Amino acid sequence: MKVHYWKEPSLKEDHVDVHYRKESESVEMIRNFFLSFHSIMGKKDGCTHKLYPGSIYYLEVVDRKLFAYQEKEVYQIEGSLGHFLDCYGESGFAQISKSTAVNIRKVARMKADLNMRLRLALDNGEELILNRNYKKDFLEALYRLQEVYHEIDQ
Numbered sequence: 720m721k722v723h724y725w726k727e728p729s730l731k732e733d734h735v736d737v738h739y740r741k742e743s744e745s746v747e748m749i750r751n752f753f754l755s756f757h758s759i760m761g762k763k764d765g766c767t768h769k770l771y772p773g774s775i776y777y778l779e780v781v782d783r784k785l786f787a788y789q790e791k792e793v794y795q796i797e798g799s800l801g802h803f804l805d806c807y808g809e810s811g812f813a814q815i816s817k818s819t820a821v822n823i824r825k826v827a828r829m830k831a832d833l834n835m836r837l838r839l840a841l842d843n844g845e846e847l848i849l850n851r852n853y854k855k856d857f858l859e860a861l862y863r864l865q866e867v868y869h870e871i872d873q
Contacts, residue, residue, distance in 0.1 A: 720745060735753065737749055737750075744863065747809065748809070748863070748864070752773075752810055752811070757771070757772070758770060758771055759771075759772065759787075759796060760796065760797070761787055761794025761795060761796045762794060762795045762796075763792065763793070763794045763795070768794060770787060770789070770794060770796070772807045772810060772812070772822075773810070773811075773822070773824070774789050774790075775787045775788065775789060775812075775822055776788050776789060776790065776821070776822055776825045776841050776842070776843055776845065777815075777819060777820060777821040777822060777825070777841070777845075777847060778796075778800060778803060778812070778819065778820045778821075779818055779819045780799075780800050780818040780819075781818075785797070785798060785799060785800055785803065788845075790842075790843045791843070800814070800818065800819075800820055803820070804820055808820075808860075811823045811824045811860075811864060813853070813856060813857045813860040813861070814853050814856070814857075815839070815847060815848070815849040815850060815853050815857055816848070816849070816850040816853060817850070819847060821839060821841070821847055821849075821857075823857075823860060823861055823864055824864070825841050825842050825843070826839050826840070826841060826842075826861075827840050827841060827842050828840045829849075832848060834851060835851040835854070836848050836849055836850060836851050836854070837849040837854060837857075
């Protein structure tokens with residue numbers, strides 16, 4: 720897949736066009752990547768803020784409330800973890816436990832842990848445990864993401 724970049728200072732708004740011959744997994748991943756730039760609303764300290772799914776490191780359900788963790792901020796967002804994953808799962812989010820999902824693009828490294836679990840170190844220094852029940856789906860999502868990046872580089 721070829722990628723071209725043009726800088727056009729006269730544009731009134733930035734835009735991206737994707738041209739393809741047929742629907743493929745890489746085209747779907749690109750579509751989902753751009754979906755991560757759509758905003759969702761998060762609450763913090765009584766104020767509502769615009770969040771972009773791509774800026775979220777991980778999500779966690781605590782006391783039946785869904786929280787989105789960014790690099791240094793935490794916001795409560797509406798809906799369930801399952802609903803969020805239905806909307807944004809294909810754009811790089813994977814469930815790692817019953818109550819937690821991670822943005823795969825924010826994982827810096829993985830290390831084996833006890834009982835066939837994995838310890839995920841995120842770009843911001845936080846560590847999460849990948850439950851062994853979710854390990855296969857997580858690794859498949861990671862592999863798909865790597866395949867698309869590899870295909871784009873060629």
